[in-house]
Amino acid sequence: MNYREKKVMTIGIVCELTGLSERQIRYYEERKLIFPERTNGKTRKYSFTDIERLVEVAEKIEDGWRTHEIREKERKVTEQQRSDLIRGQLNAAFGLYKKR
Amino acid sequence: MNYREKKVMTIGIVCELTGLSERQIRYYEERKLIFPERTNGKTRKYSFTDIERLVEVAEKIEDGWRTHEIREKERKVTEQQRSDLIRGQLNAAFGLYKKR
DNA sequence: CGTGTAAGGAATTCTGACACG
DNA sequence: CGTGTAAGGAATTCTGACACG
Numbered sequence: 001m002n003y004r005e006k007k008v009m010t011i012g013i014v015c016e017l018t019g020l021s022e023r024q025i026r027y028y029e030e031r032k033l034i035f036p037e038r039t040n041g042k043t044r045k046y047s048f049t050d051i052e053r054l055v056e057v058a059e060k061i062e063d064g065w066r067t068h069e070i071r072e073k074e075r076k077v078t079e080q081q082r083s084d085l086i087r088g089q090l091n092a093a094f095g096l097y098k099k100r
Numbered sequence: 101m102n103y104r105e106k107k108v109m110t111i112g113i114v115c116e117l118t119g120l121s122e123r124q125i126r127y128y129e130e131r132k133l134i135f136p137e138r139t140n141g142k143t144r145k146y147s148f149t150d151i152e153r154l155v156e157v158a159e160k161i162e163d164g165w166r167t168h169e170i171r172e173k174e175r176k177v178t179e180q181q182r183s184d185l186i187r188g189q190l191n192a193a194f195g196l197y198k199k200r
Numbered sequence: 201c202g203t204g205t206a207a208g209g210a211a212t213t214c215t216g217a218c219a220c221g
Numbered sequence: 222c223g224t225g226t227a228a229g230g231a232a233t234t235c236t237g238a239c240a241c242g
Contacts, residue, residue, distance in 0.1 A: 003148045009108045023203055041211045043234060048103045123224055141232045143213060
């Protein structure tokens with residue numbers, strides 16, 4: 001695993017790096033926009049990719065997005081990407097979808 | 101600055117990642133083999149390069165090195181590299197040191 | 201809805217010291 | 222010398238709740 005994805009930071013450091021409050025960071029987790037790991041003692045652990053993610057989420061909220069909108073939008077994009085991928089695979093295997 | 105060099109981890113996580121005890125990690129700092137940063141509240145913060153460094157130090161100690169030997173050895177190597185660098189620069193500029 | 205805050209407790213980390221070999 | 226450990230305190234984090242708009 002890459003360093004970027006290792007969950008190693010406590011929330012205090014994440015606050016420093018992102019400029020967000022603990023409250024905000026925990027709230028975005030509650031709204032399923034971010035998924036830290038936990039130590040045995042319940043302390044949250046974040047990765048650098050989580051940092052990037054948090055900044056992205058915070059920006060969208062500043063732009064007026066709701067948390068559930070962010071979540072739904074991303075879910076749909078992922079779904080679309082999956083179907084694109086499958087279509088591509090079928091095409092490569094059988095040439096079912098021809099360009100014209 | 102690269103993620104590898106950001107001082108973001110508390111000692112507990114460093115213990116997990118390196119397999120070393122808190123005692124060992126703090127001792128290597130006392131012996132000037134590693135240099136964590138601090139939060140306002142005195143808590144130590146380590147980077148991924150610190151992790152790599154700690155593993156390297158621990159291996160040398162297992163091989164029978166003393167902490168001051170490790171420090172001195174590295175100091176000398178660095179010194180040598182610096183003088184090599186300067187010689188190279190002089191050579192490039194004036195061709196003082198000719199091969200033959 | 202998204203965020204601030206005070207509250208009380210639990211987990212984490214810190215330092216200085218004693219111990220061993 | 223390098224490391225373990227018990228001790229007591231300080232800093233950090235956690236949860237659930239009340240508040241505002």
